[in-house]
Amino acid sequence: MTNLPGRRSILTPQWSNLTLPFFISMWQDDFKSTITANGWATQMWNDEKLKWDPAKYGNIQHINVGNHEIWQPDILLYYSGTANTVEHYGDAACIIFHDGRVLWVPPAQFVGLCELDFRLWPFDTQVCNMTFGSWTYHGEHIDMQLAERMSTERMYVKNAQWKLVDLSKVRESVIYPCCEEAYTHINFKITLKRNSALYCSVLLMPAAAIIFLILTTFWLPPQSEMKISVAACTILIITVFLGYMGLKVPLTATPPLIVCFYSGCLCLETISLILAVIVINMSKRIYCKPLPRNIKLCLLSWPGKLLGLSDLISEIESRRPIPAQELRAKLTEESTTNSTSNISDDGDRQNIILPTKNVTQLEWILAGTAIDRIAFLFFCLILAIMAIVCIG
Secondary structure, X not given: OOOOXXXXXXXXXXXXXXXXXXXXXXXXXXXXXXXXXXXXXXXXXXXXXXXXXXXXXXXXXXXXXXXXXXXXXXXXXXXXXXXOOOOOEOOOOEEEEOEEEEEEOOEEEEXXXXXXXXXXXXXXXXXXXXXXXXXXXXXXXOEEEOOOOOOHHHHEOOOOOEEEEEEEEEEEEEEOOOOOOEEEEEEEEEEEEEOOHHHHHHHHHHHXXXXXXXXXXXXOOOOOOHHHHHHHHHHXXXXXXXXXXXXXXXXXXXXXXXXXXXXXXXXXXXXXXXXXXXXXXXXXXXXXXOOOHHHHHHHHOHHHHHOOOHHHHHHHHHOOOEEHHXXXXXXXXXXXXXXXXXXXXXXXXXXXXXXXXXXXXXXXXXXXXXXXXXXXXXXXXXXXXXXXXXXX
């Protein structure tokens, strides 16, 4: 194969060092598990066949040529996230200096695979690696070197979704099983933190409102059908938010903790709805059977007062049946008539019910209210644990 006059051979190029500084802006595609970096890939290398003496050529220090006219290192991104092409660089001219240095600053886009962890979404921090190296030349042909140190702030263009926490670079030489020569790589370790200010308003504030609605159900009157309405509306709200998060987060083996929190709230509110139906049925139904004695004695003593049922207990006590003997004594003190003689001794074993509201129904209302208060304390504990684990 012959070379054209004035053109150097592409079969036997001579080259040495290559440096790779980047100016990048980047974002992640959560559903594709990729990280995309856009920027200017500044590459500089030495080519011994492109040297000249400026004194012999009109003191020309450098020339500009098309990137397709000279040899270029085939630096590619390993583990690319684009299957249809591996072309990363745009079209840009090269600057050749008289001492053989070649500067090429093409626009570039790199799409790399990244294993994303959504367990802490939307407060997650992702760590991705982008490894660059020659596809065909080993380290004796292309010796890649890191450029001069540059601060993270200078290399990164800020965006609204991600904040660059750390960007570290390391040069590696790897010997693969297939080959004896070492291949030079440059690995970028990129740590990004999601800007979650918007999600605090979209997800956290509604979560606080949902907790409030769940607990409010237990403080509504036991006979109020609003308990069912509030519980049903809360279930609908939680379902809407779960659908929203399903559109924002890809399907992963480990669901985000905040999704677990909303799912837990959905289960709790479903239980709350069932309890509301039971309590309303207990409170509004007219019972013939009294409340079981052990439960009644427990609720009328200090456990009931501890649950804040003192007013209802006092109401029941004031409406309890008065024994005939006590009633006779009161009537004897208040009246001098002989009407008390009509009360027989058999009445001593009977209770005279005053014309008041059904005491049995009040006792069942007391039981329903106690269920609400106990459920309130239990739900407070469960919701606090869920909030600390999933959100805190």
